[in-house]
Amino acid sequence: NNNGGNNNGTASESASPSASAPASESASPEASGDSSIEALKGKKIALVMQFNTGTFSAQYIDGVKKQVEKFGGEVTVFASENDLSKMASNLDAAVNQKFDGILIDHGNNGALAAGVEKAKAAGIPVVAFDAALGIEGVTDLSQNDQKMAEQTLEQLAKDAGGKGNIVKVWVAGFAPMERRQESYAAFQAKYPDIKEITSFGDASNPQLDAQTKMEAILKQYPEKGSITAVWAAWDEFAKGAANAIKQAGRDEIKVYGIDMSDEDLAMIQDPTSPWIASAAVDPTTIGTVHVRYLYQALHGDTIEPTVQIDSVYVSRDALPTDKQVTTADLSQYVEGWGESDQGNTDYLKELEAAVGAK
Amino acid sequence: MSGIGKSFSGVKALHDARFTVEAGEIHALLGANGAGKSTLMKILSGAYEADEGTIRIEGRELILRSPADAKAAGIHCVYQEVDTSLVAHLSVAENIFLDRMMTAKQRAWLKWRDLYAEAEKLLADLGLNVPVRKKVADLTLAEKQLVLIARVMVEEAKIVIFDEPTAPLSLEETDQLFRIMDKLKKAGIGLVFISHRLHEVFQICDRATVMRDGRMILTEPTSKIDTSDIIHAMLGRSLDDEYPKQEVPIGEVVLSARDLTLGNRVRGVDLEVRRGEIVAVVGLVGAGKTELSRLLFGADEAERGTVRIAGKQADLRAPAGAVESGIVLVPEERRKEGILVKESVLHNLSLPILGQLSKWGVLSGSKEKSNAIGVIGRLGIKTSSAGQLTGFLSGGNQQKVAIGKWLNTGAEVFVLDEPTKGVDIGAKRDIFTIIGELAAQGKGILYLTCEFAEALGLADRILVMCDGRIVKQFLRGEATQENLLYYASAGQEELA
């Protein structure tokens, strides 16, 4: 798969171009003694989230929780209901309440910089995911949105033979969406024969709204073959579009989505579903890796300013037909999925073992 | 005012109406319900805009677009609908200064202490006894009326309109009002006085104007006319007998209440009503009559006491139970409690008997219609059709609807609380006739009123209520206005 190198990103993603960080690199060189492991036990970790609806978030939270538990700590989730000002307040609260470490999920520099500086001043390590904070001493994890978009769009182009009519389901106003849009713009330039016939998307009621609007479009283009594929920049959209197409019996239209939850996987596996592929990072893995980097910071390691969690392209062809796969066992079928050892270190393994032994 | 015309949704309420008030006179404006008295006065006070006609004050022509314009010209009004003129959740003092609050006459920054003190002084000067910090919502209707009157006194008025101010007032309070009016008159202010109590008109008014159907019929000094002239002008006919009393045989006891008690408003009331009997309960305002009627109907729950209807214990946990037990109430506050003003006459009349009018829960349109037409015919309700919204009927006709809805419920006992309040003489007589007919059918009637004359004219038996107790009973013919009044207020002295 080609890496177009448009990682410069939008202004909000002001972080420098990042190299993905294999596990070995980030592992701390010296295995630490028992004392430092003891010190890592019983940490109180705050997870400050911009939004937490949908299965993706639920799985991500699960990943965080399980990993922190494995390290003998305790997580508190600060939910912000997609309200950045609330998220900023939550971050302040987490600092005031003297948590030992803070995980940030989404958000942006404008809203969080002040709070993060306060945390730094209080000596609380912070690791952010998909927030592109670009703040000195704070590691930014991100999933590579542009790459995910590219992976699915390239496959779409290949399947379509470089031409056709497509529908884009996308909405502006969210940083990841806007990053995905950049790849889409590049894709449009690259494949002039693939025409976008329409674009819609509404974040407030994503699934049902996408379903309703897709139905209208299907009615408007009733001939088979008049629509080649649907590209959905968010799995919630993909679910809705796929439902509409399936119920209309237009099995020639294929849906390509982004992001992956257990629920999505079940749909992709369903042979009658038009949704055939998605590019994603395992949400549970994100949670796990996120926690590991925070513990590295707690341990006092210096971590690179940005870490990318690589996305994986998952298509129906790669999945078994005889049993239902979940994100937990997807790694058996799709290379690079899950069981990532990214961010792990020897002392963290020891810590895990020590906690597990109790 | 001359040549005033006004229509509501195409119906003309006023035709070429003329009216003059001179400085230092009290001018009575009379007419049956719906004659257009209030409408004319609302035009004068800027609440409505006239469709045509001119208004002059001191010779200058005025254009009144809003109440503010009228007030600027010195025209003030005590409106008939008390509740539409007060802000219920504010204090008495603030309501008194309501007009002033609306203009730059009031300083922008309020000093509450001064306001309360000023209000207290004003009320004391007027001889009215209302606590200034109390919320208006907690006042009785009479007290609210007094607040409205006090409110006009703080303004510098040239003309003051009183639209039926005496309806909720007791005799004593009415006298107080008349003293105030007299003072205003002596100060050279022109007063307009509207009332359905004709004797009051002769008591204080210099001139009287009678309206009928939106037209002026007669304007004469009160010294030159008498009651029958006025009634003739109002109704276009004369009224032979104000109280049409039928003699009917009196049967067994149908309503008996024992020891009814609620707080200090109703204190251990015992009473009985027999079939065919009209029992009047009289008392001054605030004696507890309304509370008593509500207890009998289950509208409020009694602390103590039992009620038996036709020998059976009545279920008074809710009005629905009372209706099933055979007792019904025509409440005092007609527009708020007696009828649904925004619903049609048809729907109002079928409300208590929806069960009878339906089968398996499905309403029969024809049954519903014939019920309504029957009641409308029987009571002579004046309405353009059964589908007319009840709120558009005149006061008397609204009251007939409030009574009429109970006619086909098979109720044994009718409790009527001040059913003639604000009702014109013609309609009043109609209502008395209906009550007489109900008695003739063997129903028991309990008639609560503060108009002693009505009790004397109508009742077979009169109970005098004072401060929550029944203090005296008179049989028909035994009582006079004077001894009713004596017991109604003497009881109070005994207790004090």
Place this chain on the structure above:
Amino acid sequence: MQFTYKYGALIFIGVVLLFFSLYNEYFFTYGNLTDILRSISIVTFVAIGVTISLTVDGFDLSVGATVSLTTVVTATMMVWFEMPLVVTIIVPLLVGALVGLLNSFLIVKVRIPDMIATLAMMYIINGIHKTYTKGYAIYSNMQMSDGTKAPGVMEKDFLWIGQGKLLGVPFPVILMLIAVIGAHLFFKYTRWGRQMIMTGGNEEAARLSGLRVKRVRMYAYIASGVMAAIGGILFAARVGSGQIDAGSPLLMEAVAAVFVGYSVLGAGRPNIVGTFVGAVLTGVLINGLTMLHVQYYVNDIVKGGVLVLALAVTFMNSHRKKTA
């Protein structure tokens, strides 16, 4: 004047339909029109619930949350507990009725004003439905948090309720039409419907006319809850899973439909036919505008503008009628 007052909103829909039909040949096809109806079936049920609560002069703000709750309850019945179809359907209906009962308890017994009580219930139910599924969506053989898989799937028979057709008409459309006609007849021709209308007209006067108004209000809230529950069941059947927070956006949409409905036939008050027309209008607009490929955010402007226009016709005239 009277004419535009009464038929303004209907004419308006006619014009909108005509416009879209002329603009796009596929708009006025049987398939598209039934699609529109199907797309509004859920919100119509919710809106009927709101209409009922408004009829007794209440206001049920908890309907959206009730949809969210019942849609996950429905899904878990199948996915977690492998219940038969009947149970799958009856349990959420009972849940909806229970919500209505709680609402009416707060309103009738505790005497909290309607909007406040149902707003509080909205928060509570929203929290409960997320607690129940721990924030997860419910889908066939879902991954449970303990690592196992849920035993059940969303049954085909069940999904048919939301996706199937009967005699060529989508089943949810049939259900919706039954509900609309039923509710209309209920209010127009039955004793209980009349009792609700009268209670809404003036509760005290209705009570003093012998109505058991508390009971009437209670039934109204229960009916509202049940309508929302049907909406929730349809939601689950339509998307084939139990989505978290699915109902939240439906509250405002339903309220908008009900409000547009005020203007229909000059009622000037909540009414079932109007509510249905309001829902249809919204559905038509979204469908037609999507075909016009306008940006999604323009939809909102058009929706608000239409609401204003439809209402302006009614209320400007209703005023004129009153004082002119």
Place this chain on the structure above:
Amino acid sequence: MQFTYKYGALIFIGVVLLFFSLYNEYFFTYGNLTDILRSISIVTFVAIGVTISLTVDGFDLSVGATVSLTTVVTATMMVWFEMPLVVTIIVPLLVGALVGLLNSFLIVKVRIPDMIATLAMMYIINGIHKTYTKGYAIYSNMQMSDGTKAPGVMEKDFLWIGQGKLLGVPFPVILMLIAVIGAHLFFKYTRWGRQMIMTGGNEEAARLSGLRVKRVRMYAYIASGVMAAIGGILFAARVGSGQIDAGSPLLMEAVAAVFVGYSVLGAGRPNIVGTFVGAVLTGVLINGLTMLHVQYYVNDIVKGGVLVLALAVTFMNSHRKKTA
């Protein structure tokens, strides 16, 4: 009885504060308490707007949308147009006032009922603010859709409004306290404030007293719009960008705060002090509950439960008072 009726809600807050303080040593610290106040500053402004509209017996449902609109307008002033600070602040205030003016036009002139008119406006403004930015969030040197970069950044001076401190107190908290005290004094001690209360208490009585009630209602809606606009400005200053749909969730939160406020000091009606107390209570609960490690979705349940409790105290007693 009278006592719990009047002070119930305040005692309740006291108990909640005490409980959290005992449970968590960090709760009752200056830093945490000012953080709580700062976290409610935006919603308090919106809630004051709602309170004002409720005071004149209206209901402004468009406040949330107005926050969304003004927050992106504020951000674009700096990012797109590089305006000086004064303009950056004045333009959104004017926009808020304009929204209020439009609302009052629909309500007062066109005579659409308040809730319906402002609901329609809510849709329209929501659509407008997204159309204005084409659905994009606004941030410093943002990528424009034509491929260029926006020239401006969110100014430091501006961000100070939302993030800075004055004498150790967060500036938004100072603004909020000024607004709360100012609005309270306005309603309690000024003629215009009383005029609004009277209009809301009985519009007909106020009109008959010579008040130009239409004008009063208009001012109330303008004030509501301006309050929402201040909320929007604070939002932009707090998050350092102009977020799409930022205000939508604020509507319900503000309404909840206002409703809790009904019970404060036994008012039983909208009042500024109550609204503030309601907002504080919500802020305290969310802050404290998070410390208790309850699941985030349980917050909603507690919030609803508290609303019910606070209101039950007021309304059960207010009833008893009336008939006993």
